[in-house]
Amino acid sequence: MPKKLRKKNKRRNILELITEAGLVGRGGASFPVAKKWKLVKEALKTRKVAYIVVNGAEGEPGVEKDAYILKNYPEEVINGVYLANQFLGNQKIKKIYFFLNHSYWEKYLVQLQKVLSQRKYQSLAKKIIFTAKSKDLLYISGEETALLNYLEGRKIEPRLKPPYPTEQGLFNAPTLVNNVETFHDVSLVGRGKFDDKRFYSINGAVRQRGVFRLPATLTIEDVLRQTDNIPDFPFFVQVGGEAAGEVLNSDQLERPIEDAGAITVYDLEHTDKNKLLSHWLNFFAAQSCGNCVTCREGTYRLAELVKQKNHDQKVFTDLLTNLAESSFCALGRSLPFTIKSYYINILKKKI
Amino acid sequence: MTLTINNKKIKFKSGQTILEVATANGFAIPTLCYHSDLKVQANCRLCVVEIEGHDHLETACSTLALEGMKIITDSPRIREARRLNLELIFSEHEEKCVDCLRRFDCDLLKYAREYQANISRFTDRKKKRKTYCFSKAVEIDGGQCIDCKACLEACQTVQKINYLEIRGSGVDQEIVPTEDRDRACIYCGQCTLYCPAASAQEQSAVAAVEAALADKQKIVIAQFAPSLSISLREEFSSLNSENCEGKIKSALKQLGFDYVFDTGFGTDIASMLAAEELLKRLKDKQAVFPLITSSCPAWISYVEFYHPELLPHLSTIRSPHIQSAGMIKTYWAKKNNLNPRNIVLVSIGPCTAEKHESIRPELFVNGRPLLDQVLTIRELVFLIKKNRLDFSKLPKNDSADLFNGSGAAVIYGTPGGIMESVLHTATALSGAQKKNKISNNRLEFKTVRGLTGFKEAVVNLQGKRWRVGVVNGIANIEYVLPHLKKYHYLEVRSCPDACVGGGGQVIPTTKEIKKKRMAELYRIGKKRSIRWASENKAMLAYYNWVKEHKLEKKLLYTKFKRI
Numbered sequence: 001m002p003k004k005l006r007k008k009n010k011r012r013n014i015l016e017l018i019t020e021a022g023l024v025g026r027g028g029a030s031f032p033v034a035k036k037w038k039l040v041k042e043a044l045k046t047r048k049v050a051y052i053v054v055n056g057a058e059g060e061p062g063v064e065k066d067a068y069i070l071k072n073y074p075e076e077v078i079n080g081v082y083l084a085n086q087f088l089g090n091q092k093i094k095k096i097y098f099f100l101n102h103s104y105w106e107k108y109l110v111q112l113q114k115v116l117s118q119r120k121y122q123s124l125a126k127k128i129i130f131t132a133k134s135k136d137l138l139y140i141s142g143e144e145t146a147l148l149n150y151l152e153g154r155k156i157e158p159r160l161k162p163p164y165p166t167e168q169g170l171f172n173a174p175t176l177v178n179n180v181e182t183f184h185d186v187s188l189v190g191r192g193k194f195d196d197k198r199f200y201s202i203n204g205a206v207r208q209r210g211v212f213r214l215p216a217t218l219t220i221e222d223v224l225r226q227t228d229n230i231p232d233f234p235f236f237v238q239v240g241g242e243a244a245g246e247v248l249n250s251d252q253l254e255r256p257i258e259d260a261g262a263i264t265v266y267d268l269e270h271t272d273k274n275k276l277l278s279h280w281l282n283f284f285a286a287q288s289c290g291n292c293v294t295c296r297e298g299t300y301r302l303a304e305l306v307k308q309k310n311h312d313q314k315v316f317t318d319l320l321t322n323l324a325e326s327s328f329c330a331l332g333r334s335l336p337f338t339i340k341s342y343y344i345n346i347l348k349k350k351i
Numbered sequence: 352m353t354l355t356i357n358n359k360k361i362k363f364k365s366g367q368t369i370l371e372v373a374t375a376n377g378f379a380i381p382t383l384c385y386h387s388d389l390k391v392q393a394n395c396r397l398c399v400v401e402i403e404g405h406d407h408l409e410t411a412c413s414t415l416a417l418e419g420m421k422i423i424t425d426s427p428r429i430r431e432a433r434r435l436n437l438e439l440i441f442s443e444h445e446e447k448c449v450d451c452l453r454r455f456d457c458d459l460l461k462y463a464r465e466y467q468a469n470i471s472r473f474t475d476r477k478k479k480r481k482t483y484c485f486s487k488a489v490e491i492d493g494g495q496c497i498d499c500k501a502c503l504e505a506c507q508t509v510q511k512i513n514y515l516e517i518r519g520s521g522v523d524q525e526i527v528p529t530e531d532r533d534r535a536c537i538y539c540g541q542c543t544l545y546c547p548a549a550s551a552q553e554q555s556a557v558a559a560v561e562a563a564l565a566d567k568q569k570i571v572i573a574q575f576a577p578s579l580s581i582s583l584r585e586e587f588s589s590l591n592s593e594n595c596e597g598k599i600k601s602a603l604k605q606l607g608f609d610y611v612f613d614t615g616f617g618t619d620i621a622s623m624l625a626a627e628e629l630l631k632r633l634k635d636k637q638a639v640f641p642l643i644t645s646s647c648p649a650w651i652s653y654v655e656f657y658h659p660e661l662l663p664h665l666s667t668i669r670s671p672h673i674q675s676a677g678m679i680k681t682y683w684a685k686k687n688n689l690n691p692r693n694i695v696l697v698s699i700g701p702c703t704a705e706k707h708e709s710i711r712p713e714l715f716v717n718g719r720p721l722l723d724q725v726l727t728i729r730e731l732v733f734l735i736k737k738n739r740l741d742f743s744k745l746p747k748n749d750s751a752d753l754f755n756g757s758g759a760a761v762i763y764g765t766p767g768g769i770m771e772s773v774l775h776t777a778t779a780l781s782g783a784q785k786k787n788k789i790s791n792n793r794l795e796f797k798t799v800r801g802l803t804g805f806k807e808a809v810v811n812l813q814g815k816r817w818r819v820g821v822v823n824g825i826a827n828i829e830y831v832l833p834h835l836k837k838y839h840y841l842e843v844r845s846c847p848d849a850c851v852g853g854g855g856q857v858i859p860t861t862k863e864i865k866k867k868r869m870a871e872l873y874r875i876g877k878k879r880s881i882r883w884a885s886e887n888k889a890m891l892a893y894y895n896w897v898k899e900h901k902l903e904k905k906l907l908y909t910k911f912k913r914i
Contacts, residue, residue: 230757290524292394297439300522325408326396
């Protein structure tokens, strides 16, 4: 971008820039960032206090981009938060919470604080509270309302929506919750450097594991190819995380990657069906918060069911369908998505 | 605003949920965790409905009705989800149907039938869960709990006692009493009023009462609160309250009780003594103010544990059903040549805390409890249904008892009822009857600082103006405590809407139902042949007898202690 245009950008409202860039949340739900910010700003017209929460829970197995971003671009993240704080009003933002995964919490804390010691971030630094998502915290603690419950010292479970956090979030005040990657992107937009790229985590049976920054419009196949990760053996992939991601076969790679940008490659011939099923089911059963009966009991019963040698396939299917139909939150609804896509796309079985 | 439910056009108001709109228009939707007085939980997933354009079902209880919504409340798809969720709920609920108090009114079973759920498809997961017992009053049976959290809402939000907690996650999640030693159960039983699964419930005395009734050696006596007729009318519809009272007596006789008494008699004694106590304090320049009522046993437990510094404020008068029990086991037994040791006295009322109260040693007479058993209204209803008594066809037992209570005793169960009764009696005692406003009119209370749970009034007694107040629901006490000094007399009721919303009331109890109960109590209170405690001649005779025999301390008064 020419220097002149960049200067012009600086003077423009950050909200306009985000809208123009078409930025969407990188936490998984792909909610338009501008819309969220606007909602908080609207709510603040009648309220005195608001909060910002930086969601770095990164609970989804197979997704490691937040860690990568914090390691390599801590300044962008802080700057993104700075812009949000400026936009919503420094006076009104009472506290800013960084909720970070335990595995990298300590590793990158020093770096973040180093950035915060800069003059520019002086007033910001005073408001920031770092919180670790400890090992025993549930998967669902990354869901924004469950996260708010955690920060308030309440039971970790999703809240009923509405009211949305933008209106009544942390301690009932309007709250902006965005993912680490989202703040990173916001910063780039603010600097006029945003190029519509995103971070992809690549895991499993590949040559080049890791996090890669590539255009957001790439197909699964493009990503695998550009990272030199197309396997030379029969394989299948799980896209969007190793728990809640959709399972696709090697003929289905011509589609873009939505939600959390993650691809896990499985070796088709050397992956044990029952082990994989148990792995998924046990994960969900262990991570269910317990709030609604559909998920609390449903995930547990499914995990128990597959332990039996000849389990009742009808009950199995019924429970999965019911999770999709009547779970309280997206966690319960995502398990059948994973399992059913595995059955249909890989096992080629009706379910 | 309009939407359609099952293809029918329906008008609704903005802010209503789908469940509210559907119910108001006659579309039945099953619910377990939902209660109109509590925060929406949406965790039992039974009220799921289809909304056009939504890719999964939505819970009617938590989804706001929107303009133009197309809603289906019954379809094979919905029935399938409800059936499965029921089967999962039953896998958490150990069926103890044989002697379950909710057996005849069980929503779980009702829905299981309606949706043809296989209630034993999955093994009972919680069989080994503990039952937590709180004194003799309330219990939480972990083996029956369906994790709906209604009891938590009752304990934490409605009562602000915070004794119950939720621990763990997923299938390890459990409702437990807190380990915080600074918190205690006050036995109000509000949790039992909202539990849909008979997990939070009163500790049943049904078996003990049945054993006593079967014992030929024992004289089994029932005394029941005057408000019972209002509540039983709801259970056995199409009755008016006047008939209901006579039928309760018949029912109790048919169940095998030898004698039946009106607890209202004890209420009149309590009113009379409270009026005397109040007048005495008002005259005493060194007296502690405010004087605070002590009729509510949950309130007593609250003060003893949380605010022992208030103990000197408490009225020292025994509560109504302890008063009548004292009368029955001494005065009446003697007159009828009965050995009190052969009497099994059962008190029936809308309260769970009275179960705890009955075993308080300071209320024992001659080393024994006055009340041998305490039943909630629900337990009586259970006995009636279990014995297949056709309540509506029972004869009206109008036997004019000598030991009836006044109309004031009838309204005692409402918030402000104690105040009204005591102030009226005090006015009568101080001889200012005819001229004083109180004697003829209802007290004019005004709500304080927008609190629905606290109201105050200024009254004239002995030529002076005194400030009085009524705390309706224990959650409101914290607002009042800093301003205690402003008041001379306070009535405190632990349950919201007092005994009308008591922990031992019939289920369902909602704000709407409670309003009706209160109105009805006022209506029948006025119709009693004796209007006020001070006019109850049988009571006055008994009072004189107690004084003659110098039994006041033993029968009429009590002391409270720090726990």
